[in-house]
Amino acid sequence: MDLFQYKNGVLYCEELPVDSLPEKGLPTPFYLYSVNTLRQHYKKIYGAFAKLDPTICFSVKSCNNVHLLNELAAMGSGMDIVSGGELFVVKQSNADLSKVVFAGVGKSDEEITDAIISEVGYINIESEQELARVQELAGHLKREVSVLIRVLPDITDQKTNEKTRTGYKGAKFGIDYAAVEALIEENADHPFVKIRGLHCHIGSPISSYTFYQESIQKMVALTASLKRKNIILKVLNIGGGFPANYVDNDNFSWESFAEPIIALLEPYVRNEGFKIILEPGRSISANTAILVTKVLYIKQSGDKHIAILDAGMTELIRPAMYNAFHFIWPVKPEPQHVLANRNYPVEQEGLTNYDVVGPICESSDYLAKERPLPPLQQGDYVAVFTTGAYGMVMSSNYNLHVRPAEIMVDKDKAFVIRERETQQDLVRKMIRHEL
Secondary structure, three states: OOOEEEEOOEEEEOOEEOOHHHHOOOOOOEEEEEHHHHHHHHHHHHHHOHHHOOEEEEEHHHOOOHHHHHHHHHOOOEEEEOOHHHHHHHHHOOOOHHHEEEOOOOOOHHHHHHHHHHOOOEEEEOOHHHHHHHHHHHHHHOOOEEEEEEEEOOOOOOOOOHHHEOOOOOOOOOEEHHHHHHHHHHHOOOOOEEEEEEEOOOEOOOOOHHHHHHHHHHHHHHHHHHHOOOOOOOEEEOOOOOOOOOOOOOOOOHHHHHHHHHHHHHHHHHHHOOEEEEOOOHHHHHHHEEEEEEEEEEEEEOOEEEEEEOOOOOOOOHHHHHOOOOOEEEOOOOHHHOOOOOOOOOOOOOOEEEEEEOOOOOOOOEEEEEEEEOOOOOOOEEEEEOOOOOOHHHOOOHHHOOOOEEEEEEOOEEEEEEOOOOHHHHHOOOOOOOO
């Protein structure tokens, strides 16, 4: 559920009519965030897993604006990061660095060193060579660091897009399950690098709790085997990939999703003192934002109706890259097309099938194909929903388009949280100098 609703024939973000922003001179396209949706989703997920007293580490790669990270940190969230740049941004926020997990398969020496000096909570180890490098750098610094070993469990949810599956054998992520126990045995006594537990992330989004149960059972089996060898691990990071609702705005039952996972983990929390970490991203941030864009032109090509918007793959690449679905609807539709809900497909008369495309010089630049929509006119404002995850963070300057502004709404107040780029920004770093 989110706080984007139609009232009096106009789409509102919380208590603010969306069309009031471009009318005040804010150029489209822009991302518009409902901060109270963000807060609600964090609280729902934490509440659903509360029996485990988990540390929730928000996936910064899904949504990285420092002002939104501050909102999550204020509610107690940690951060899941995958680069030195994300660590830098998190350090500019109010986040507790002891609640930061640094993942990623290709950490540079500079990134590892920064993580150790910054005293992040954990570094996820994704290969045998990476562990050796962390040991070498920690030894040089003479600084202790806690690490988690990322397990590659050979578990795949076939409903997950093949480009976002990470838990199958042969993936670039993690260490093969069969090799983990020996690796931990061989490195359990390092003076500076302390192996505290295990991590597992199998992809995103994951359609069923059953896949988490499988990966947890494998991790628990490893901890039990190691315990018999007097090697005690106390941290289980079960990753993220929790689902978000892209098709409609009905309530998702987090309790039903979390209950079987809790049933499996709670005895280990209660009896053995396990610490549980979750790394949700899209399930918190996806429904937090819409992309507001304007119809530039309407044209017909053969029997195709084409709506050309001022936003495309440079602003939102997910449809072009993953064939992802995003609900699209006018900000101010005709009265007969105002929506009580966003269930898809929309059961209305008088809709037209459009290919909804952007201005980019690429055939793959589309936001939807053959999408039934109310008849669109040049100058109409259109909302692309559920864009708070993997939206702005994947935007680009391809075709030398400037990246859009980000706006955050809190009740009836709107705040610019990232300014729209200018064309001067496009050449600011194009400086010629001799090496």
